[in-house]
Amino acid sequence: MVGMTPDAGQRSEDVGISLVGVSKAFGRGDRRTAALCDIDLDIAPGSFVSVIGPSGCGKSTLLRLVAGLLTPDSGTIRVLDTSPLQACRDKLIGLVPQSPALLPWRSVLDNVRLPFQVNRAGGRRSSAHRVEGATLDPAEVLAAVGLGEALEKRPAELSGGMQQRVAVARAFAFGAPVLLMDEPFSALDELTRESVRHRLLDLWQAHRKTVLFVTHSVAEAVALSDRVIVMSSRPGRIIADITIGIARPRGPAVELSEEFHDAETQVRLALRKGWADAA
Amino acid sequence: MPPELRADQDPGSSALVGVAPAPEGAPGEDSRSGPLRRGAAVVLPALVALVVVGVVWQLLATHNRYLLPRPAATWSQLAHHPGLFASDARTTLVEALLGLGIGFVAAVVLAVLMSQVRVVQRAVMPLAVVLNVTPVVAVAPAMVVAFGFGRTPKVIVTSIIVFFPALINALTGLRSSDPRVLDVMATLHASRRETLWRVQLPSALPNLFAAARVCLPLSVIGAVVAEFVAPGSSAGLGTLITQASSNNQLDRVYAAIICLAAMGVALTLVIAALERWLLAWSRHARSDR
């Protein structure tokens, strides 16, 4: 990190997302299942971090904890040096859920405008944080993800890939410096997935945000991320933290390179080791 | 004219039975036949059925004039006393619509409260269920005793009849919001009111229209039944029916029934048109799934 001095460790510029000793269980008594166990994770501001692991290992739980949609049983979570709830209050978090979750009665453009329209006070407070993430023009963001022609369409008139791009634009445009994405592309076919991934990469490279990206696609994780966090299940814990050194900006060509394949292999091996340990 | 109001889609019959019309371009829409032929194909069976009913009616009536009045006699009642039927129909319509409006709005407001506050839900739900299983017809005489022969008891009976189906549908609708959209709203720290207005109420619209389609005929029933049990009242199609049947004027009774049916059809068509206009997005969404 550039310009970091030992005594500056707690300033907000240095904390993107941090989890310390976070555990979460669901249910009570016999039904109690530990979803996450003692998670420590530090994500530098402006970096893109993917979380990958078998289904049921607690990826969504992790994301929902950071989004303030769940509270941890123990441990602390900080988002830009505030609590998740305060981060929501200040509109610091853009969520992209697993389904596009668009409002079907609104046009594409009005869907992207939604975050601007609710909790206006929060928007004003968030600019006081002076973090990366000025508000962007919804129409421009939509154009950047290739939907410039579809502004006035209804979500139902769009393909699944286009809908998911609208959801990405919605989380991007209103200026939240933190993006949380829960398997946003998992419902798309392989080719659509790849093109949406490239759009996201372009957008993110133009406007650096702190991204926590949940996926179960190794290629997706490697193509997008600075770091890939590998999790194992029951209870969910982090078993590997792999830094992806591929230079940025990355284009589609990167995915054919030797470097890319090596990184993919590294992630795959870590995942397999997780299965082997569980079996 | 927006595409969803195209006349050749047979808005009438599908709306009347409360069935969602087929999405555009659905199978069954024969591209070879022109709109005229398609129109004929839709209208003709209904027309034939109508003629059959008319013939059977005529046959029954000529055989036994105490069973049914002749269609011609019924028609001449309508033709010779248009003012009488119009004014009674207006009375009943006003009672039905007032009752519908009050019952419906009360149900939606309560449903919103119940969806926001758990305690209200726990408190109200049992009462609403009891109200639902109580035959409201039995309440009608008591309403007349309490409120006299005017409009009030009829409006009250109607709103009680309408209330429960409206409440249940509104609750279902308010709960039908996409939980992932609610997650997005939560991370934006949207207030309850913002979430209600921008997400929950619009999501509930399809259910509210379903409720309206159920409640409309119920409201006419409510008004007529209330008129039945208030024998001293002087107006309304229900009153007209009671008086005419005690005078053995079967033709007048059936003329009034035809007025009620026409009223029901007209109201249902209004709701269907509103729904088509307001819920174009919903039909798109449905055909997408």
Ligand SMILES: Nc1ncnc2c1ncn2[C@@H]1O[C@H](COP(=O)(O)OP(=O)(O)O)[C@@H](O)[C@H]1O
């Ligand atoms: N609301 C909940 N209630 C009970 N159990 C839950 C709930 N949410 C998640 N779980 C459990 O926690 C574990 C992790 O779930 P999740 O975070 O959704 O996994 P992933 O997203 O990695 O597939 C699973 O075993 C799941 O059954």
Ligand SMILES: [Mg+2]
């Ligand atoms: Mg998940």
